[in-house]
Amino acid sequence: MRSEPAPGAVLLPGWLEPAAQLQLVAACREWARPPAGLHRVRMPTGGVMSVRMVSLGWHWYPYGYTRVAEDGAPVKPFPELLGELARRAVVEAYGDRAGEIAGATSYAPDTAIVNHYPHGAKMGLHQDRDERVDAPVVSLSLGDDCVFRLGNTETRTRPWTDLELRSGDLLVFGGPTRFAYHGVVRTLPGTADPALGLVGRLNVTVRQSGLSEQG
Secondary structure: OOEEEEOOEEEEOOOOOHHHHHHHHHHHHHHHOOOOOOEEEEOOOOOEEEEEEEEEOOEEEOOEEEOEOOOOOEOEOOOHHHHHHHHHHHHHHHHHHHHHOOOOOOOOOOEEEEEEEOOOOOEEEEOOOOOOOOOOEEEEEEEOEEEEEEOOOOOOOOOOEEEEEOOOOEEEEOHHHOOOOEEEEEEEOOOOOHHHOOOOEEEEEEEOOOOOOOO
């Protein structure tokens, strides 16, 4: 059932049908291949993230974007498949209220990050602040369920809301919640549909960077 866990945040459970989930998992496997493939990110503090990720369109690094991937290869192009899904997601999430959400009516996604969460992986609370615009973020879940923490825009501490995201769920956050702290507290191993052939969880986040070739 559709819910709005925070102003500007919309959760649509089961938004992706099983066939579309299979298609997206297959696409993620292709995007994950080297060059410019799946990798672990080392933070400026020296720690290494427990998730593995691959960027599309623009390569994300802490804390910015470039056209060159971690291995020195050109970043893979942003797929039209994700562009179509993300634009439809924003329309269906906000509907007639799109005019109230910054960047929703002119949404033009051009970058995505695919995160793979193996068993035991998590992601600390963070803000998506490396984009030059405040257009909504589109998040799609595949595989294992997870506990997703949606916080506030000021601090990593409470108040926050914990959501259980399942395979096929769509979460869009923009407007007042666009810069909220958020993260994955834990995944729930073994909850994925075996038909997906996926171990762990995949999260595909699509964004509008607001970047030009000149940066």
